[in-house]
Amino acid sequence: MIKQFDFKIDELSSMKKYPEELFYIGNTKLLSKKKVSIIGTRRPSSYTKEFTHKLATKLSSYGVCIVSGAAMGVDAISHAAAGVENTIAVVANGLDIKYPSVNKNLISNIEKNGLMISAYKEGEKARNYTFVLRNEIVVALGDILIVTEADLKSGSLTSVKYALAMKKKIYTLPHRLNESLGTQELVKNSLIQPIYDIDEFIASITNSEIKNDVNDEVLSFCSTNPTYDEAMRKYSNKIFEYELEGKIKIQDGKVIVL
Known part of the structure; x- marks a missing residue:
């Protein structure tokens, strides 16, 4: 059931302008927890997938709530790794729309166990300008911002500008040369x-x-759904063993944890 916030969220006072309206589905008690925002590319490398998952999992195990934007890639990994009961997803559309559709099951689970937030009424579709406000809310909610991977023209760099304006600490993963050039430039x-x-x-x-x-x-590592080839390169002596033990399965060339 979609509800409208009837109280102000203190963290959002750091935004340029507090949202005129805010809607939610789920557990608003998560707002009182320590929160970390994790964002990044929709097409993360296997390295980024692995360490985004490790970061979100471990932060969540210490009671930190993970905030992200429900997009493909880094966002979805962060929400899932945190556990749907300990994550806040901010979306750029009305909460009656599950977008992107590839994440509809994840979004449904967050609705039931975590918290979904939107600044847009039912029926409002995601557009370029709605993502801008979505990004600002994601950044404002977190105590800090982690951008695990972003190219030079990535939308995640807009979020970095918001975080800098809000004087929040920003972190990233260390990357190899010619990878994640957006964050590399910021580190430099x-x-x-x-x-x-x-x-x-x-x-x-x-x-x-x-x-x-x-x-x-x-x-x-396997919970990030790597390709079979990626998994074999990293854990060649374990993948076959885990498959025989029924811990994982290979489906459409991907590794899935059972």
């Missing part, structure tokens, strides 16, 4: 900071001692 200009050690990074922003990582590294 000392505008964002690379995360070289996930445990140290999380400890620094949560003031917590690091838990022993009991997660299965292979299953964590």
Whole structure:
């Protein structure tokens, strides 16, 4: 059921202009948690998929709520890795529309267990200008912003401008030469900071001692739905074993965790 906010969200006071209307489906109690916004390209590399997933999973395990924009790629990975009960998705259309359709199941699960937010009435379709406001809300909600991968002309760089204006700390993954050139340029200009050690990074922003990582590294990687070839290159000695044990399956050339 779509409802309209009848209270102000403090974090959104950092926006250029507070949204005229805000609608939601789900659990508004998530707004009171510590929040981190994670965004990035719709076509992430296998490296970005893996480490976006690790970041979101580990942050969520420390009680941090993950905020993103429900788009394909980095957004969807971030929401899913956080767990739908600990994520906030901000969309650029009316909440009666599940867009993009490829993420409709993820969006439905967030509606039931997490929180969906929109500044647009029912029936409003996503357009270029609606994404701009969506991006500003995503940035404003998070205590910090993480851009895991972005090219030079990526829309994610607009979000970086919002974060800089709001004086929020911005982080990224360290990338190889000629990859994620948008974030590389920002690192070169000392505008964002690379995360070289996930445990140290999380400890620094949560003031917590690091838990022993009991997660299965292979299953964590496979949950990003890599291609079979990617999985074999990385864990050739484990993929066949895990398939025989029924932990994963190969479908349409992709690895799926069961």
